[in-house]
Amino acid sequence: MSRKVRIAFARIAQESNALSPVVSTLADFRRTHFLTGTELLDAVMPDGEEVKGFLKNAEISGFVKAALAHELDVEFVPLFSAWAVPGGPLAAEDHDWFRAELRKGLADAGPLDGVYLSVHGSMNVVGNPEPEADYFADVRSVIGDETPFAVTMDLHANLSSAKVDPLTILCAYQTNPHRDHAGTGARAGKLLLDTLAQLATPVHAWRSLPMVIGGGMTMDFLPPMLGIFRAMKRWERHPKVLSCSMFMSHLWLDQREIGWATYVITDDDPALAAEVAEDLADRCWDVRHSQPPTFPNAAEAIEKVRKMRLRRKLGTITMCDASDVVGAGAPGDSTHLLRAILADGQDMTWFFPMRDPEALAQLATQAVGSAVTLEIGGKLDPARSTPVPVSGTLVGFEETESFGQVATLDLGHVKMVVTEGANIAMKPEFYRDRGLRIWDADVCVVKSFFPFHLYFLPYARSSVYVTTTGTTDFDMWRDHEYARPTWPKDNPSSWRPADRDRRGVAG
Ligand SMILES: [Zn+2]
Numbered sequence: 001m002s003r004k005v006r007i008a009f010a011r012i013a014q015e016s017n018a019l020s021p022v023v024s025t026l027a028d029f030r031r032t033h034f035l036t037g038t039e040l041l042d043a044v045m046p047d048g049e050e051v052k053g054f055l056k057n058a059e060i061s062g063f064v065k066a067a068l069a070h071e072l073d074v075e076f077v078p079l080f081s082a083w084a085v086p087g088g089p090l091a092a093e094d095h096d097w098f099r100a101e102l103r104k105g106l107a108d109a110g111p112l113d114g115v116y117l118s119v120h121g122s123m124n125v126v127g128n129p130e131p132e133a134d135y136f137a138d139v140r141s142v143i144g145d146e147t148p149f150a151v152t153m154d155l156h157a158n159l160s161s162a163k164v165d166p167l168t169i170l171c172a173y174q175t176n177p178h179r180d181h182a183g184t185g186a187r188a189g190k191l192l193l194d195t196l197a198q199l200a201t202p203v204h205a206w207r208s209l210p211m212v213i214g215g216g217m218t219m220d221f222l223p224p225m226l227g228i229f230r231a232m233k234r235w236e237r238h239p240k241v242l243s244c245s246m247f248m249s250h251l252w253l254d255q256r257e258i259g260w261a262t263y264v265i266t267d268d269d270p271a272l273a274a275e276v277a278e279d280l281a282d283r284c285w286d287v288r289h290s291q292p293p294t295f296p297n298a299a300e301a302i303e304k305v306r307k308m309r310l311r312r313k314l315g316t317i318t319m320c321d322a323s324d325v326v327g328a329g330a331p332g333d334s335t336h337l338l339r340a341i342l343a344d345g346q347d348m349t350w351f352f353p354m355r356d357p358e359a360l361a362q363l364a365t366q367a368v369g370s371a372v373t374l375e376i377g378g379k380l381d382p383a384r385s386t387p388v389p390v391s392g393t394l395v396g397f398e399e400t401e402s403f404g405q406v407a408t409l410d411l412g413h414v415k416m417v418v419t420e421g422a423n424i425a426m427k428p429e430f431y432r433d434r435g436l437r438i439w440d441a442d443v444c445v446v447k448s449f450f451p452f453h454l455y456f457l458p459y460a461r462s463s464v465y466v467t468t469t470g471t472t473d474f475d476m477w478r479d480h481e482y483a484r485p486t487w488p489k490d491n492p493s494s495w496r497p498a499d500r501d502r503r504g505v506a507g
Contacts, residue, residue, distance in 0.1 A: 005072050005113040005196050008106060009060055010079035012098050012117070012135060015154065016124035017329025018254030019471035020088035022380050022422075023126060026097065031402055031421050033083040040078040051083060053402070055181060059118040059152045062185030063192075070193040077112065079105035085422040086329035089124035089254065095131050099138050106142040114148045114192050115139055118185065121157020121172070122250040129255035133162035140166045150192040152184045156250040159261040161504055164206050168195065170263055172245035174229060175220045177450035187243055191265065202242060205273035206263040207281040210498035211487040212477050214260070214288035218248055224287040231283055235276050240267045246280055251476055252329060256483040257502060260284050285495045288487050292474050294467070295322050298340035301466035305348065305443050311461035312348070312442045318456050318463040319445050323470030326447035327424045331355060335377040335385040336468035337445065341414060342388065348442035352416045353425035355380065360405040360420050366394050372409065376418070384470055390416075396434055408434040415441075426452040428459060 014024060033051045035043055042048050044061040046068070051058050057065075060081060067074045080101060106115065117139065125131040139149055150169035155176060157163075164170065171188040173180055194200040216222070220229045232244040247261040262280040266273040296304060305317045324334035332355040341350050354377050366372055372394045375387035396408035404420030417425075417434050425431075426448035428438045438444065438459045446452040449472075453463065467473065477489050484501060485492045492498060500506070 003072060004075055005193075006075045006077055006109070006111065007067065007114045007116060007192070008077035008079055008109045008112050009063065009116040009118075010102060010105065011060060011081040011083060011119070012102070012123075013082070013120045014084040014090065014123050015086040015120045015156065015250065015329055016089050016122060017086060017252040017471050018089055018124045018129075019252045019476065020329055020331050020381065021383070022088040022331045024084055024087040024090045026094045028084040028087060028422065029082040031404065032085050033081065036080040037078055040081050041076060043081075044078070057182040059181050059185035059188075060116075062182030063116055063152075063189035065182070066186040066189030067193055070190065070197070072193055072197050074193070077109045079109070081118075085424060086327060087422050088329065088331070089126045090131065092126050092128065095125040095128065095134070099134055102135060103138050103142055106139065112143055112147060113196055114150065115143055116150045116188060116192060118152050121153030121159070121163070121247070122253060124254055129253060130160060130162055133160065136163060136166040148192055148195045150188040152188050153245075153247075154178065155245070155247055157247050158249050158253055158255065158258055159206060159208060159247055159263065160257060160502075164204070164263065168192075169202055169243070169265060170204065170245060171243050172247060172263070174232060174245070176218055176225070176248070191242055200242060201268035202265045203268055203270045203273055204263060204265045205270065205277040206261055206503070207277045207495075208499045208502045209260040209281055209284055209495040210482070210484055210492050211260050211285065211288050211495065212249055212251055212258055213292065213474065213488055214284070214290055215248060216287070216290040217292065224290050228280065228283045228287070231280065235264070235279070238272075240269045240272055241265075241276060242267055244276060244280065246284065251474070252471060256481055258480075258482065259486065259498075259502070281495060281499070291488070293465075295465040296467070298337050298466055298468055299344065301464050302340060302345050304464055308462055315461040316438055316441045316456070316459050317443045318452055318460045319443050320449065320452065320463065320465045321445060321447060321468060321470070322449070322465045323468040323473050324447060325449050325472040326355075326422050327426065327449055327451065328472045330447070330471045331380040332422055332447050333377045333380040333385070334468060334470050335388045336470075337466060338377060338388055338414070342390070342411075346413050348413065349440060350414045351431045351436055351441045351444045352414050353423055353430065353445060353447055354416055354418045355420075355422060356418050357404075357420045359418055360407055363394055363397060363407045363418070364405065368394055368397055370394055376416070381471065406434065408436070424448045427455040
C-alpha cells in the first residue's frame with residue numbers, strides 16, 4: 001500500500017483594479033464565492049460544483065482530480081475558498097482577516113506534506129500592492145522551508161521575487177480568455193504529487209519584461225500570441241520541462257513594478273529552466289509593437305449598431321463599455337455611455353446594467369409599478385463620471401444572493417437593471433431573471449471584456465466595444481509611474497537590464 005500524504009488547500013482570489021475608489025470587502029467574496037471545510041471539499045470532488053453559477057470545475061477541483069489520479073494516497077485538508085468579482089483594492093482589515101484565517105487553518109491542520117493555494121496574482125490591498133506575497137510568507141511561516149508549496153495564478157498576475165521565491169511550484173492559465181482553470185490546477189496537482197513521490201525535483205527560473213502592453217488582442221488562439229502559446233506547449237513536450245507559464249500582467253495596479261513575465265519549472269535542471277524562460281521572454285518582447293485595438297466612442301458605437309438593422313432584428317447586439325469593465329475591476333457605475341444612449345439611442349431598445357447602492361436605498365421605499373425620478377450612477381467613482389437624472393417606472397425590486405438588492409427600471413427605450421453589488425452583466429440571465437426578454441433588446445450592454453461572447457452566443461448577432469473614460473482604459477499607462485523605463489511609455493532597447501534589476505540579480 002502506498003504512503004498517505006496530507007495536503008491542505010485554500011483560495012484567496014480577486015483581481016484588483018487599483019484605479020477604482022470602490023474598496024472591496026469580505027462581503028464581496030461572500031456574495032461571489034465563499035466555502036469552508038467539508039462544504040468546500042464536497043464542491044471540489046469530482047461530482048461537485050466548485051464555483052456555483054460560474055464554474056463547475058475550477059483550479060481546486062482540477063488539483064483534486066489530479067491528486068486522486070495519482071499513485072500516492074491523498075488526504076485532503078480543505079481550509080477555505082474565497083473568490084470575489086474583480087474590484088478596487090481589498091480593505092486592509094479584511095486582508096488581515098484572511099492572513100489570520102490562513103495561518104490558523106494551517107496550524108490547526110496538523111502535520112502536512114504539502115500545501116496548495118489558488119490566487120489571482122494581481123490582488124491589491126489598500127496601501128499594500130503585494131498582499132499575495134504576505135499569504136505565501138504566512139504559509140512558509142507555518143509549514144517551514146522544506147514542505148512543497150504549490151500555487152496557481154491567472155496569467156494576468158504580476159510577478160515579483162517576493163511572490164516567486166517562497167513557492168515550490170507555480171502554474172498559470174495558458175488560455176486567454178481563460179478556459180483552463182481546472183487544467184491549471186491539475187498541472188499544479190500532478191507536479192506537487194510527483195514531488196512528494198520523488199518522481200520530480202522541481203526547480204524554476206523566471207524573467208520579467210519592462211513591458212505592460214503588447215501582443216495585440218492577447219488571445220491565445222490569435223496571432224501574435226498564438227505563436228508564444230505554441231512555443232510553451234512545444235517546450236513542455238521536452239522531458240525535463242515540467243511547466244511553462246507566461247504572464248501578460250495587468251495594467252491597473254497601484255505599483256511601480258509592473259510588467260510581463262515568464263516562469264518555467266524543470267526537473268532538476270536550472271540551466272534549462274533559465275534557457276526556456278529567456279526564450280519565452282524574447283518571444284514576448286518581440287510582440288510588444290502589436291498594440292490592442294482602439295474602439296469607437298459612444299456616439300460612433302451607437303451609429304454602428306444603428307446600421308446593423310438585420311442583425312438587431314435576428315437577435316441582439318452586445319456592447320461592451322471597455323472603459324468600465326467590471327470583469328477587470330471597474331466600479332460599473334459609469335454614466336458616459338448611458339448619457340449618449342439617453343440622448344441619441346431612442347430608436348432602439350437598450351438593456352443597461354448599473355451599480356448604484358444609493359439609488360437602491362431610495363427605490364426600496366417605492367412601490368413596484370410606481371413612477372420614479374432619480375439621479376443614477378456616477379456616485380461610486382465621482383471623479384470619472386457624474387450622476388444622470390432619469391424618470392420612468394420601477395418594474396421590479398428584489399433581494400439576490402449574487403448582487404444584493406436589484407431594481408429594474410423602465411426608462412422608455414432603456415431598460416435598466418440597478419444592482420447593489422458588483423456585476424459583470426456577462427450572462428443573458430442577468431437580464432432574463434429580471435423578466436427582460438433578450439430578443440426584445442436591440443442592444444445588451446455588458447461589463448465584461450471576453451466571457452460574454454460565450455454566454456450570449458445564442459442571441460448575439462454581433463458585438464461592439466466602445467471606449468468612454470474609465471478605470472479600464474488601455475492607455476492608462478500614460479499616467480502611470482513605472483520603476484524603470486517601460487514599454488510603451490518608454491522605448492527600452494532590451495528587456496534584460498530591467499529584468500536583472502527587478503529580480504535583484506547582479507548583471
Ligand atoms: Zn486574467
